Amino acid sequence: MATYREADGWEILGDPTRRAIVASLAERPRAVGELAQELPISRPAVSQHLRVLKDAGLVDDEAAGTRRVYRLNPAGVAALRDQLDVFWRRALEGFQETVEQAADEEGRP
Amino acid sequence: MATYREADGWEILGDPTRRAIVASLAERPRAVGELAQELPISRPAVSQHLRVLKDAGLVDDEAAGTRRVYRLNPAGVAALRDQLDVFWRRALEGFQETVEQAADEEGRP
DNA sequence: ACGAACCGTAAGCTACGACTTACCGATGCT
DNA sequence: AGCATCGGTAAGTCGTAGCTTACGGTTCGT
16 A cells, blocks of 8 residues: 555644644634734744645635734534544444443443 | 643644554554555554554554554543544634534535 | 835745664564 | 564654744735
């Protein structure tokens, strides 16, 4: 094999900064500068992450004067979540019962 | 902020090779050499990935003669899955309805 | 029209993760 | 005992993701 590199949704959310951006935008739409202020990185770095998220269809941007407001794209988020679920479903097919059983037994030995 | 680096479950499954290993072990337990044969990387590389997965509690290993059989740890897998769900739940809290609505409308405009 | 605010992009650096080769220990077989 | 198989670990290389600084473009205010 060599083509097991289909789902790159993992790479997108693999970066903690990107996850922080997504979480922040989930709360409410924000401008680039706002995001940069909450995060321990520079503004251009935020821009680059936003570009990745936009290419993935996770966020939409809208010009508002000199500022540019980014917001989460519900459809993109849902699609990504489905994509990640595909891994769990496909990979753990036939293993699911055991997993769920273990999940049930968690916390009460 | 600075401490948004809590959940490292993403880093673990962020690597495509590691995902392939998990998917393979979900099918059935395998020895290190078996895994290396299916993947386009060397055996030591597989060993290193297995170490990461074991440290995360995702796999268990068992000595079988000279071979060492690895299998998925159901509890660990379930725990990881829960951990990832925490992100979705926490991050998208209050955004959930919109997302689910978009998911429903997907494919039938 | 001019300066300020806001942002995207280019260029370059750096740290780290993933991989390789080489070596060594442990187990099984004859 | 001796050889082969299997696997973990060490050491070192390499690519690339993520960051920074520098620069240029666009929009708003006065």
